[in-house]
Amino acid sequence: MKNTLINEELIIRYFSGNSSEEDRRTLFSWLNESPENEQQLFLLKDIYDAGITSQLYDEAQTNEGWLKLQKKTAQIKRAKTPQIRRPHWTEHIRRYAAILVIGFISGMLLVHLNQESLQTEEAGANIVGICEIKTEKGERVMVTLPDGSTVKLNACSYLSYPTDFGKETRQLQFNGEGYFDVQTNSDMPFVVQTSGLNIKAYGTTFNIKAYVDENVVETTLVKGVVTIENERHQNIVTLKPAQVVTIPKKLIATARNEEQSVAKKDDVNIEVVKEITKKSEQKAVLIDKIEPAVYTSWKDDRWIIKSESLESLAKKMERKYDVTFSFDDEASKRYIFSGTLKDYPLEQILEVVRLNAPIQYVVKEKSVTIREDKKMKHKFKQLIQSP
DSSP: OOOHHHHHHHHHHHHTTOOOHHHHHHHHHHHTTOHHHHHHHHHHHHHHHTTOEETTOOGGGHHHHHHHHHHHHHHHHHHSSSOOOOOOHHHHHHHHHHHHHHHHHHHHHHHHHHHHHHHHHHHHHTOOOEEEEEOOTTOOEEEEOTTSOEEEEOTTOEEEEETTTTTSOEEEEEEEEEEEEOOOOTTSOEEEEETTEEEEESSOEEEEEEOTTSSEEEEEEEESOEEEEETTOOEEEEEOTTEEEEEEHHHHHHHHHHHTTOSOGGGOOOOEEEOSSSOOTTSEEEEOSOOHHHHHGGGSSEEEEEEEEHHHHHHHHHHHHTOEEEESSSGGGGOEEEEEEESOOHHHHHHHHHHHSSEEEEEETTEEEEEEOHHHHHHHHHHHHOO
16 A cells, blocks of 8 residues: 555554455555554554544444454464564653653652752751742652642642741642642641632642633542632632532632622622533532543543543643644634543654544644644545445
């Protein structure tokens, strides 16, 4: 076969059970032509193993199709002499993961060194200083606070706290995204101040997403209890495990302005509603019985995606891979994805997206441009609709 795009279409047809006898002969012939073709096939298998699916694909027959093709591949491989071992894509992934681990450890060392130097300098003068930690695009770090609590910071996040944190108070400033594992202390609440809110806990695990360039503050409770208050310490909502609340920043600002104009504190409140219809910018939305890993998997080596638009995913990939995304059209932003991805390099993630939605992408240095491929969109629909 001469065209890589045609190869992928053929494989997709095979997986979906829509290939003809001629397709199958062509595929097996192409597979036997060169080691590079076989390597490409196994790259596609890794991509399908990532588990990501879009609304354009019939996933049910993918695994069955793969098993059949794998059996045929094994027959072809046995006929070859001699056999040459080539690095599997997972080996490249391991190397990439090792780089991430080194960067992660370096970040942790820098954080601890900064903390120790500040504490040493301030100890003699008995003056309370401020520890500040900031992550850039492509960075994640683990911070251990003086009270033993830990915070995993995602990219583009900021955390600050006093050097005497845990002696009289446990209060810190935060923006970005962080996974908090709080040491229990029933006498001293752990308070995260962010975007006009106080998120209070005594000993629990929760995730906060409060980026400066996003319009909402999202708090996900994994275990324990978390109370969210306004700046005047009025209770807005108390979370239970497997709940997430999304509070629009516009709503926080509106409530703050109203507080300044009313005589009684009790006259002001942020209304929290259950998610019945789609989220509104004027409502704080509480969702029950969630799968917490969907909201916290950014910190792990497997990224869980659930009904998320390509536009939303692009924002996360910008922070994760230190790149900038742009879209040439509105249609490409709206494709919805669900599934689980390993911690692959950027271009492999983009290949996953391209094989599951009719889009094309161009990577130039640290910029990624995405556009809808109308011809491929038509072909995808034909594949799904064909008997």
